[in-house]
Each structure stands twice: as C-alpha cells, then as structure tokens.
Amino acid sequence: MRIEKSTSLLPEVKRGRKVQITVDGKPIEAFEGETVAAAMMASGFRVFRTTAKDKMPRGMYCGMGICFECLVTINGVKNVRACLTPVTDGMTVVTQEEVAA
C-alpha cells in the first residue's frame, strides 16, 4: 500500500499524475514516477514470475536491477526488470510463466 501520512523521516510527497496500467489483465492504479515493481507491490502483487525448472514463484528481491527476479513482460517485450522500468499510462504488464530452454 501507498504511504499517505507525513512523518519526520518520510515527509509528505505529491505523486505524479495518476495513470492506469494492467497487470495480467487486471487494471491497477499507478502514479507517474513509480516503477512497475512498486506499482505492483502497492496493489498487492507479490509474484512476478514462475521459474522454468521448479515452477516456483518469485518476486522482487534486490529492487535495484541486480537480481533479475522481477522480470515481467511489458507491452509485449519479455524479461523486462520491473524495478527499473517507470510506469506509463496504458502499459500492459504480464507476469511470466517461464519454460525451460
């Protein structure tokens, strides 16, 4: 969920323009300036992909483009790091079911 209150460590911010993206066909609210990973977390999405070999769920781990655990398909492009990609209005995000090569 999004933090709305203002505290000394986290002074209130005004987010960017409200946009809509879809994740696995479900429309979710997001704000410009947010990353895809953050918008997904804010809407309760935890599972970003399912692994090829053991079919195990994975979610965001490092949050800074190092671990490649948050790979999703964005506007038809596979294997995009959700944590480094900013949302844009109308973006289509699909969580990945990976298959062994």
Added chain:
Amino acid sequence: MKEVRYELAVVGGGPAGMEAAITAAEAGVSTVLIDRYPQPGGQYYKELPAEFSARHRTKVEAEGDMLIRLLGGVEITRYFGTLVWGIFPKEGEKGWLIALTGNESPRLITADSVILATGAYDLPMPFPGWTLPGVISAGAALILVKTQRILPGKRVLVTGSGPLLLSVAAHLIEGGAEVVEICEASRPFWKAIPYIPFILGQTNRIEEGFKYLSTILRAKAPYRIGWSVVEARGNGKVEEAVIARLDNRLNPVPSSRRTVKVDTIISGYGLVPNNYLSRMMGCKHSYVGEKGGIIPERDETMQTSLPSVYVVGDAGGIGGAELARLEGRVAGVAVASRLGRLGHSTAQWEYGKLRSLLRRQQRFAEMLGKVFVRGSDLFNLSTDETTICRCEEITRREIRAAIEMGARSVTEVKMLTRTGMGNCQGRMCEHSVRNAVMAFTGQSYLDIDKGGAYSIRPPLEPMTVEELAKAAQELNFSE
C-alpha cells in the same frame, strides 16, 4: 561512426560519482556522467522521481539536493537512464570504449580515463525459503519506502546485521508497517568499545542513530541481538518466518527457534561491492572480507592496476557515503592532475586537505567491518535443500555433489552445475558458492585469480541480439 569523445567517463551518479565528476569538470576536464536511473543521487540519497514533489526534505535528502545542484552548475554531459554493458580498451591507442544501452544515449563513447563509482548491493543471504516472494533486500525496502512511498508489507521481520537495520525498521514504522521483530545477527558489541571515543566524535551519525532508535522504541519493536531469520515459510509467498538465536560460532540454536507471523522478511546482511565493470576490464582485485569481499586494488589516488582506471566509493570496498564522497574528490583531482589541468603542487595541496578526512571515515568503516558480522560467516543459515543460485535453481546439495566430484574452485562448480550462468551473471550466488567451496573442501582461502571468483564477460546488461550485433560491428569484434 562519429566518435563521441570525452577525457573522463564517470560511471555511477551516487555520492562518489557526483563528487568525482564535479571535481574533474571544475578543473576543466571534459566529463560524461552515466547512471542507470533517470536522476542522479544513487542508492544513498535516493532522490524522489522527477514526477514526485515534496515540501519538506530530510537532512540526507537536503544534502543530496545540494550535491545535485553543484552538479548542475558544472558543464558535464549526462547520460541518465543509461546502462553500461561493457568497457573495452581502444585498439592500438590509449583510452576506453564505453558501450551503452539506453533510450537517449549513443551506443558507444570514448574516454581517456574512467572513474567507476558503481556502488554496492545487499549481500544475498541464502536461508531456507529465501526465494519466496516477500523476502526482499534491505535496499529494496528502502527504495520502496523512501523513493516510492510504498510499503512492502504490513507485518515485517527485519533481519541481518549492521546499522542499516535500524534505518529500515524506523522508516517502515513511520510508514505505517508493524515491525514484528528486528534480528541483529552480531552479538559481540564489545568489539565497538575501543572505538567509543571515536564514535562520540561522529555527532551526525549519533543523531541519526538516536532518531531511528527512538522511533523503534516508541513502536515497541523488539530488537534481538544475536538472532537471525532461519527460515521463510508460506504457500507461494511469505506467511511466516522462523527466527533463532545464534551461538558463538553463529550457528542457529535449534531449541531457540520460534515462529512469527509476517508477510514480509527484509534481509540486510551487509553490502557487496558492485565491481563487475572493473573486473571485466581486467583491474587487479583481491578478497578483503571486512570490505565486502572482492575489491579492486587501488593506490592512494584511487587508481587501479590500470593507470587510467579509478574506482571510488562502495564499489572499491564498503565504506559508506561520506567516505565515498571523499574518494570521489580524490579521484577527480587525480584525473585532472594526470591531464595537466591541475599543477602538481595544487594536486598535492588538495590531497593533503582530503587525507585526514579520509582517515576518519576509513576508521568508521573499519569499525563497522569489525563489529557487525559478515555474510560469509553465516553460511550455516543455508541447508542442503536451500537454493543458492536463484537464476539456474541450483541447490546447495548440487554444489556439494560437484565438489564431491572433484570441483575445487568457484569456476569448476560453475562448469559442473551452471551456477552463475543465469540472468544475474552470478551477482547473487558468487559469494555463497565461494563459501560452499571453502566449507566443503576445508580450504580457508580461495585465490580469486585461480578460480575463486567468476570470470566476468560482456554484456553486463540484458540487450537484444540486434543491439548487440550493431555494437559488435562498431566495436570491430573479430570473434
């Protein structure tokens, strides 16, 4: 191809990279600054996205704003939202070809000198269940809370070692999460005693620490010293965590295990220098546990074994933002002086000013390295069933089997099991595979030049085959 040439390329726009770029550019060096994020600041200042605005700024944010304003006042070419996937020596002449991928950058630029300020990332700590969604790094938690104002969960366990745990816990509490437990794996705080007079001089840090502690105390979040997470459980995502006390050899005590209901586990067991570029370029590296593991060898001007290549900040060894800023300035002076933009005596005078400041910060880093446990000491949090290589889904048992078959080094385990061959290129498992090899073969040290570390090859970032083909043409790759 039209050549885009600079005297200096700085990779990484955090505290170290910004200082290096400002210092060099102010002396008249033509400088380009490259960073993967759309805005400067890096993981320490954690700037808000340009689309967000805030009326009030915290102290750290204000400090970052000031540095960014300074950066704006100097002539520096900026490629932000841009990734460096390789740096190659220019054939037959001095200088480096820097290969970029990003929306608005050229594909290749040339620079005579390179300063790498690529920072660090959280040490990936394997324990049973750590691949479940809901286990996230301390860095990820801070990015979500500070730059995105989003909570990673409602009921949170914060586990790891070091002062960063306090910062994470305090931010989560103020953001509205319930911090159920804070587990600090290190117990021997007496190791900090010799440093007390020194710590008392660090008023900024004391003030920051007290602020975090008072938030944690008010929320009555338990801070357990000598404890750690030992297991994450749940159906498809984290639903509970098992924590346990660690004995003096840092092994979990089975009788102390207790289960807590949480939806998020935040793992912060220290930082690893992000050194893939300097390793790929062929700078000499060595293993220094207290500084986060594999680090480049540097002289007092931050120069690596390659004369035109410098590494500054956490990428050169974990030392924090203050040290990073100073190292950035030192390297900026060094490059300007190399190019003749600063006279020898001016450069010496600048170094002299920085030296005592550097020593203070180095001492602070040394203390943190001694007091808090290193991730490599906690290899026993994993079991044979634990996934070590997350990308290729290789368990500790498979690594053990490779060692029983005769593997004696990190690279041999890689060849036999595929560890480190997935998308992250080994950034997540290298240190664990190293620990496994040492633990299962009884070696106390692995020489990183003799298979004790992965070999790093381009491209360091994912790119399309088309992009790679175009770049290869321009680079004249023969193979």
